[in-house]
Amino acid sequence: xxxxxxxxxxxxxxxxxxxxxxxxxxxxxxxxxxxxxxxxxxxxxxxxxxxxxxxxxxxxxxxxxxxxxxxxxxxxxxxxxxxxxxxxxxxxxxxxxxxxxxxxxxxxxxxxxxxxxxxxxxxxxxxxxxxxxxxxxxxxxxxxxxxxxxxxxxxxxxxxxxxxxxxxxxxxxxxxxxxxxxxxxxxxxxxxxxxxxxxxxxxxxxxxxxxxxxxxxxxxxxxxxxxxxxxxxxxxxxxxxxxxxxxxxxxxxxxxxxxxxxxxxxxxxxxxxxxxxxxxxxxxxxxxxxxxxxxxxxxxxxxxxxxxxxxxxxxxxxxxxxxxxxxxxxxxxxxxxxxxxxxxxxxxxxxxxxxxxxxxxxxxxxx
Numbered sequence: 001x002x003x004x005x006x007x008x009x010x011x012x013x014x015x016x017x018x019x020x021x022x023x024x025x026x027x028x029x030x031x032x033x034x035x036x037x038x039x040x041x042x043x044x045x046x047x048x049x050x051x052x053x054x055x056x057x058x059x060x061x062x063x064x065x066x067x068x069x070x071x072x073x074x075x076x077x078x079x080x081x082x083x084x085x086x087x088x089x090x091x092x093x094x095x096x097x098x099x100x101x102x103x104x105x106x107x108x109x110x111x112x113x114x115x116x117x118x119x120x121x122x123x124x125x126x127x128x129x130x131x132x133x134x135x136x137x138x139x140x141x142x143x144x145x146x147x148x149x150x151x152x153x154x155x156x157x158x159x160x161x162x163x164x165x166x167x168x169x170x171x172x173x174x175x176x177x178x179x180x181x182x183x184x185x186x187x188x189x190x191x192x193x194x195x196x197x198x199x200x201x202x203x204x205x206x207x208x209x210x211x212x213x214x215x216x217x218x219x220x221x222x223x224x225x226x227x228x229x230x231x232x233x234x235x236x237x238x239x240x241x242x243x244x245x246x247x248x249x250x251x252x253x254x255x256x257x258x259x260x261x262x263x264x265x266x267x268x269x270x271x272x273x274x275x276x277x278x279x280x281x282x283x284x285x286x287x288x289x290x291x292x293x294x295x296x297x298x299x300x301x302x303x304x305x306x307x308x309x310x311x312x313x314x315x316x317x318x319x320x321x322x323x324x325x326x327x328x329x330x331x332x333x334x335x336x337x338x339x340x341x342x343x344x345x346x347x348x349x350x351x352x353x354x355x356x357x358x359x360x361x362x363x364x365x366x367x
Contacts, residue, residue: 028309032301032353036294039354046351053245062252064261091137092165092197094173096180097156098142099190105152107143111187115142115155118183122159127176129162134169136176137162158195165197173197227365231280231355236272239347243268243340250339257329260336268340271315275348278304283356284363293360301353312345 035042098115100106106115121127122139129135140147142155149155165173177198180191216229243264250256282304286296319341322334356363 026302028306028349029298029302032305032349033298035301035350035353036297036357039294039297039357042350042354043358046347050242050245053242053249057245057248060252061248062256064248064251064258065255091134091161091163092169092173093195094159094161094176094193094197095156095195096142096159097154097192097194098184099192100153101188101190102153104188106148106155106189107152111184111189112143114184114187114189118180119157121179121183122176127172127179134161134163134165134172136160159197161197225364227359228280228284228363231352231359231363232273232276235276235347235352236269236344238351239272239344240265240268240340242347243336243343246339246343247336250336254332255328256332256336259329260333263333264336264340267315267319267337268344271312271341272344272348275308275312275344276352278308279348279352280356280363287361287363294357297353297357300356301349305349305353308345308348312341312348316341316345 098106100111106112119139119142122136127136129137136159138160140157142148142157147156159176161169161172163169177193184191216233244261247256247261247264279300283296283300286299287293291299316338319334319337322337323331325331
């Protein structure tokens with residue numbers, strides 16, 4: 001460590017420097033000094049870790065499951081009964097709605113022939129179920145008295161798929177939609193879709209993006225420098241990406257539901273920005289006190305990093321308490337959230353310190 005001698009200037013600087021040096025004890029302090037002294041090794045190690053996780057996701061990783069069970073509950077018993085008695089109707093349903101232009105009818109000879117041609121095509125082998133792809137098991141008559149409007153303008157039918165539609169089956173649903181449009185659009189028939197099989201790609205991450213935007217504004221106000229603002233955001237994103245890789249690896253070993261990444265991202269972004277804010281603020285203060293960049297990074301880790309460690313462990317233990325509820329998918333929510341928090345703590349007390357040591361006084365650039 002760089003030693004500082006001399007008399008106190010009267011503003012307490014020397015006393016603060018002495019206090020900084022006293023923090024350089026214990027295993028955490030030794031670890032943070034290692035990260036600050038060998039920053040490129042730490043950065044390289046994290047690149048290697050993330051690359052290894054990517055490989056593991058591709059080899060042993062699994063997919064998230066959109067299934068939620070509450071064993072012993074009335075709801076679960078009812079669900080099990082429905083699945084047992086009506087197994088053939090458990091596939092996705094695509095509601096196909098046909099409409100004529102305002103003031104016109106669907107049952108003209110041309111339009112009726114086009115719609116019936118579309119139905120016949122959906123009933124053909126082109127869209128039959130196979131071992132590789134989902135397909136249509138049955139489809140109703142849109143001109144039935146129960147599905148054809150009194151004014152003759154609207155008709156609809158239900159296309160029953162042989163299985164629940166997942167993301168991988170989306171292509172089969174789109175093929176059905178395109179085929180129907182191809183048959184009826186030339187005759188001026190308007191067609192729309194809804195139902196459990198119709199799920200257009202959802203704009204995911206909107207809430208997180210708004211949260212990041214708010215965090216950027218707040219951090220710019222706090223730090224008044226672009227570089228210092230970017231660091232907490234970047235750390236939170238890296239920690240979140242690492243936690244997601246771990247989640248998909250875990251999904252290869254046990255069932256992880258689709259809600260878990262949402263909760264992990266909510267908590268992970270919050271603690272990632274919060275914890276790095278502690279350390280970056282402390283680092284800048286130590287630089288202004290006269291410490292070298294590597295000493296400042298080491299001391300920031302030994303002081304603010306200690307607070308981050310205890311705060312992270314507290315949050316991880318708290319969310320792990322969800323396991324005591326006794327529901328499997330809620331337990332996985334707690335495990336996933338704790339995994340995200342602990343990943344953030346580890347990155348904040350290693351990679352972040354290495355990056356700060358490399359940046360040094362450039363952390364105050366672009367004010």
